[in-house]
Amino acid sequence: MKLASNEFMQASSAALLEEDKAQRRSLIGQFLPLARDAAASAYGDFDGLRAHLKRVRRHTMAHLSHYLEQFEEAAVQHGNQVHFVADAEQLNSKVLSICQAHSARRVAKGKSMVTEETGLNELLLKAGLDVLETDLGEYIIQQAGETPSHIVGPALHKSLAEIRQLFLDKHTLGDRDLETVSEVVEEARGVLREKFLAADVGIIGANALIAEHGTSMLVTNEGNGDLCANLPPVLIVCTTFERVLPRAEDAMALQRLLVRSATGQPQTCYTSFYTGPRREDDVDGPLETHIILLDNRRSDILASDYSEMLDCIRCGACLNHCPIYIGVGGHAYGWVYPGPMGSVLTPLLTSLEQAHHLPNACTSCGRCAEVCPANIPLPDLLRDLRQDESVQQLKPARWRNGLRLHAWLLRHPGLYRNLTGWTMSVLGLLGKRRGAFRRLPFAGGWTGQRDFPAPEGGGTFMRQYAARRRRGGKRG
Amino acid sequence: MDKPHPKRKRSRQRRDVALMITCLADLMRPSVGFSAIRLLERAGCRVTVPEQQTCCGQPAYNSGEVDAAVPVARAAIETFEPFDYVVVPSGSCAGMLSHHYPALFEGEWHERALALSAKTWELTRFLTEVARLPAPRHKPLERGVTYHDSCAGLRELGVHQQPRQLLQEQCGVQVSELGQNQVCCGFGGTFCARMPDISAKMADDKLDNAVASGASVVAGGDLGCLLHLSGRARRRGLKLEFRHVAELLAGDPRGPGIGEGRE
Numbered sequence: 120m121k122l123a124s125n126e127f128m129q130a131s132s133a134a135l136l137e138e139d140k141a142q143r144r145s146l147i148g149q150f151l152p153l154a155r156d157a158a159a160s161a162y163g164d165f166d167g168l169r170a171h172l173k174r175v176r177r178h179t180m181a182h183l184s185h186y187l188e189q190f191e192e193a194a195v196q197h198g199n200q201v202h203f204v205a206d207a208e209q210l211n212s213k214v215l216s217i218c219q220a221h222s223a224r225r226v227a228k229g230k231s232m233v234t235e236e237t238g239l240n241e242l243l244l245k246a247g248l249d250v251l252e253t254d255l256g257e258y259i260i261q262q263a264g265e266t267p268s269h270i271v272g273p274a275l276h277k278s279l280a281e282i283r284q285l286f287l288d289k290h291t292l293g294d295r296d297l298e299t300v301s302e303v304v305e306e307a308r309g310v311l312r313e314k315f316l317a318a319d320v321g322i323i324g325a326n327a328l329i330a331e332h333g334t335s336m337l338v339t340n341e342g343n344g345d346l347c348a349n350l351p352p353v354l355i356v357c358t359t360f361e362r363v364l365p366r367a368e369d370a371m372a373l374q375r376l377l378v379r380s381a382t383g384q385p386q387t388c389y390t391s392f393y394t395g396p397r398r399e400d401d402v403d404g405p406l407e408t409h410i411i412l413l414d415n416r417r418s419d420i421l422a423s424d425y426s427e428m429l430d431c432i433r434c435g436a437c438l439n440h441c442p443i444y445i446g447v448g449g450h451a452y453g454w455v456y457p458g459p460m461g462s463v464l465t466p467l468l469t470s471l472e473q474a475h476h477l478p479n480a481c482t483s484c485g486r487c488a489e490v491c492p493a494n495i496p497l498p499d500l501l502r503d504l505r506q507d508e509s510v511q512q513l514k515p516a517r518w519r520n521g522l523r524l525h526a527w528l529l530r531h532p533g534l535y536r537n538l539t540g541w542t543m544s545v546l547g548l549l550g551k552r553r554g555a556f557r558r559l560p561f562a563g564g565w566t567g568q569r570d571f572p573a574p575e576g577g578g579t580f581m582r583q584y585a586a587r588r589r590r591g592g593k594r595g
Numbered sequence: 596m597d598k599p600h601p602k603r604k605r606s607r608q609r610r611d612v613a614l615m616i617t618c619l620a621d622l623m624r625p626s627v628g629f630s631a632i633r634l635l636e637r638a639g640c641r642v643t644v645p646e647q648q649t650c651c652g653q654p655a656y657n658s659g660e661v662d663a664a665v666p667v668a669r670a671a672i673e674t675f676e677p678f679d680y681v682v683v684p685s686g687s688c689a690g691m692l693s694h695h696y697p698a699l700f701e702g703e704w705h706e707r708a709l710a711l712s713a714k715t716w717e718l719t720r721f722l723t724e725v726a727r728l729p730a731p732r733h734k735p736l737e738r739g740v741t742y743h744d745s746c747a748g749l750r751e752l753g754v755h756q757q758p759r760q761l762l763q764e765q766c767g768v769q770v771s772e773l774g775q776n777q778v779c780c781g782f783g784g785t786f787c788a789r790m791p792d793i794s795a796k797m798a799d800d801k802l803d804n805a806v807a808s809g810a811s812v813v814a815g816g817d818l819g820c821l822l823h824l825s826g827r828a829r830r831r832g833l834k835l836e837f838r839h840v841a842e843l844l845a846g847d848p849r850g851p852g853i854g855e856g857r858e
Binding site for chain 2: 128131132135141145148149152442443446447479480481482483484485486489502503504505506507508509514518519522523525526527528529530532535539543550551552553554555557562564565567568569570571572573574575577578579580581583584585
């Protein structure tokens with residue numbers, strides 16, 4: 120997917136002006152946190168489960184090569200072909216070569232953020248393949264020629280009316296109403312079902328890889344992943360190495376956390392386990408299965424101070440709880456992963472230079488870390504990235520210099536006291552009548568959107584306090 | 596949040612408290628400082644305002660200029676460590692001292708930061724959990740009040756019920772709750788100037804909820820949020836009054852609210 124994170128400032132300001140979409144986002148930002156909270160408290164010791172999975176994740180990452188070898192061995196034993204690939208290009212060409220080896224023409228895809236990350240569809244389409252997204256949200260945005268705005272609900276930015284019009288334009292099915300959600304869903308289901316049956320290759324992602332069994336786990340609500348996995352003769356699982364977990368029970372712990380954090384459901388409609396191609400006495404299933412494990416700088420992340428980011432289970436809770444994501448929407452972030460997790464991942468998976476605005480799109484409010492099922496200290500990681508931004512001199516110089524000058528001044532209390540004393544006395548006098556300024560020199564960042572409240576008057580607290588003490592009053 | 600609780604019974608002995616005034620109260624709203632002193636003295640504390648203090652260093656720290664923030668933090672540790680308690684009329688500055696200072700250092704300074712962390716208190720927590728206020732001497736506040744929970748106080752220090760309890764006990768006020776009161780107001784320190792459009796949108800959501808609460812006074816425990824919200828409210832022409840909770844608790848405030856003139 121094309122990276123446009125450097126346009127965050129313009130894109131986010133533009134997004135704030137789209138009233139319709141902003142209103143829908145605001146509803147999402149109210150509803151999903153309520154659903155998550157209800158599901159978490161109904162579960163019981165949700166925080167205990169979070170802490171448990173965190174320990175499992177940290178353990179797995181510390182012994183990664185062991186578990187990856189175990190996974191590969193078990194998967195190969197079940198007849199899978201396992202491929203480790205270094206970057207996006209390698210993943211894409213591996214998928215293409217598998218498709219070409221089978222003279223495939225039609226590909227049915229389940230939802231996969233990894234293939235969004237690598238831009239797989241574009242390459243396959245260029246090679247003349249017919250690629251169809253089968254997750255309803257992904258299908259909608261593919262038809263509309265858009266990109267996902269949310270990692271769990273890729274089409275959450277679209278209204279029913281927009282989707283209705285899109286289907287009327289794209290599906291040649293004659294006169295029909297399509298007034299209700301169920302009519303729209305029914306139509307998509309009908310259109311998609313035929314495509315599943317005709318597909319030569321199915322591509323899906325994975326929510327977890329179980330090392331002890333060589334099995335991949337997929338969590339969906341639509342069942343489209345199962346159709347992609349079981350109907351076409353060839354299945355390709357595109358995923359990344361940090362999905363690996365030691366045991367099946369660890370994958371179940373992840374699943375319990377994932378669905379409650381993502382949608383507030385106690386259980387998704389489908390939790391599927393894929394262990395390999397059709398065996399002799401199986402009645403259905405793919406004839407050939409591939410598992411592609413992408414690195415794409417994740418090894419670098421693992422070796423860095425940001426390794427906890429690899430604990431992310433892609434639930435989207437940090438997006439739903441982030442007032443900035445809810446304010447500006449996913450597209451403003453300019454790549455595959457938006458919101459707090461995306462603001463950490465995007466600079467790490469691309470470059471900080473191309474995405475350095477994202478770690479600044481954060482007030483350190485801490486709501487993301489509060490709900491993150493993987494207990495990732497997202498605000499701390501974002502602050503660390505802002506530090507890297509400063510070290511790499513990507514921050515506007517006037518900000519950097521201003522902050523450093525301010526910090527220097529803070530270490531010289533006498534000078535600080537004098538400077539602030541005079542400035543605040545003058546501002547207090549000037550602002551006495553109105554109480555606030557509409558404009559102030561050097562404060563455009565503040566006064567562009569708000570008045571600047573005048574100091575209360577009478578000088579700074581420290582001056583007034585010192586004066587009272589001099590007058591000998593015991594009172595503070 | 597894991598502070599050694601002073602178990603001994605309330606003795607006649609007065610607690611030695613240093614007031615960390617915070618840079619915003621020092622510069623913009625001195626009455627917050629004087630209110631805090633009055634409250635602490637009423638709660639039986641001996642209050643000192645160390646002269647060497649300036650600011651906790653959050654602007655540089657949160658903006659990624661960590662190496663510039665470290666000497667500021669060191670100076671603050673030196674300034675405040677001689678006291679039994681450090682009380683701060685701000686959740687965000689108290690959070691900086693208690694949660695972020697220890698992470699800035701290793702070795703001896705880390706130990707000193709931890710020791711400071713253990714005796715640093717946000718004002719309303721201190722007044723409910725360490726030194727209790729006696730019954731009020733002033734009249735009940737006959738105004739509708741809503742309360743904005745600042746994020747650092749709420750999430751780093753667990754400040755939520757304490758200011759409400761104090762407003763009830765001291766001012767006879769039942770807080771009219773804001774819708775979405777767990778959501779940030781968009782101040783975020785330098786964020787508000789670096790991304791002003793998003794910040795203003797978040798302020799607008801907060802202000803709309805404040806108007807919907809029916810209250811005429813928006814109280815809070817952090818001047819950063821209150822200055823930002825009052826500035827945005829003035830720009831929009833909203834008739835809301837903004838006050839630090841210390842001002843309300845210390846007695847019927849008569850002067851203008853934050854960002855209001857004397858015209």
